[in-house]
Amino acid sequence: ISAGPCKVLQIKTKDKDGYESVQIGFEKIEKESHIKKTMKGKEFKHIKEFRCVSPESKAGDDIDVSVFKEGEKINIVGTSKGKGFQGGVKRHGFSGRKATHGVKHEQRMIGSIGCRYPQRVIKGRRMPGRMGFQRITVKNLEVMRVDRENNLLALKGAVPGRKGTLLEISNF
Known part of the structure; x- marks a missing residue:
């Protein structure tokens, strides 16, 4: 699985926003003309927010596969294959x-x-x-190998969706 690099876009705190979370962006949009005016400063195709107890990173930091360790159990969320009626x-x-x-x-x-x-x-x-095309969570998948140079994860088990599907990977 290709996992990253992702950029931390925003840190939400309990004092300011009422809850604590980290906003992460994936796949940077290169062309200036493809960015909406409302999204200036957050030039990413995919933006996702993860709830966390105490964010350790700051806005602008990069997150890559080095946060995962071999033998660690992770959860993966994705959209299952659609099978039609x-x-x-x-x-x-x-x-x-x-x-x-x-x-x-x-x-x-x-x-x-x-x-x-x-x-x-x-x-x-x-x-x-209609069957399929639903949000599926697969829990406790084991990380078999971490390739830091190419930002790749090798997992033991199946993940939901087709090839190229966007997945949420979390280790908590």
């Missing part, structure tokens, strides 16, 4: 109907979705719909 069998793991005794054209249908009373579909009923 899926039926109940794939989306929720429903078993479907029998393949014999008069069952025709409805092997993968979800079956009844309610009763005579209350004469409506209860909220939260698992039905076909």
Whole structure:
């Protein structure tokens, strides 16, 4: 995983903002014409805020993969792959109907979705719909190797999303 370098854009304190956090920018925008006037001074494609107890860095500092150590457990947050509109069998793991005794054209249908009373579909009923493209957190992934020269992390386990997906990596 390519992780950094990131720049600390702002430190929020409890006295001034009501909570403590660090605002980090990733992938600097090079062209001046691509920066909105409201974003002057924060010329980054991706800006994310991380809550922390006591920020150790100052605005303008760089953060790279050297903050992670081999063998350390980290959490990764990302967006899962979108799978489009899926039926109940794939989306929720429903078993479907029998393949014999008069069952025709409805092997993968979800079956009844309610009763005579209350004469409506209860909220939260698992039905076909869009699957995937959700925020997923994978916890306790182990850092296998840290390459400081190229800002790369090698992890043990899978991370959510497609190749090139933006991930949030945290070690707390």
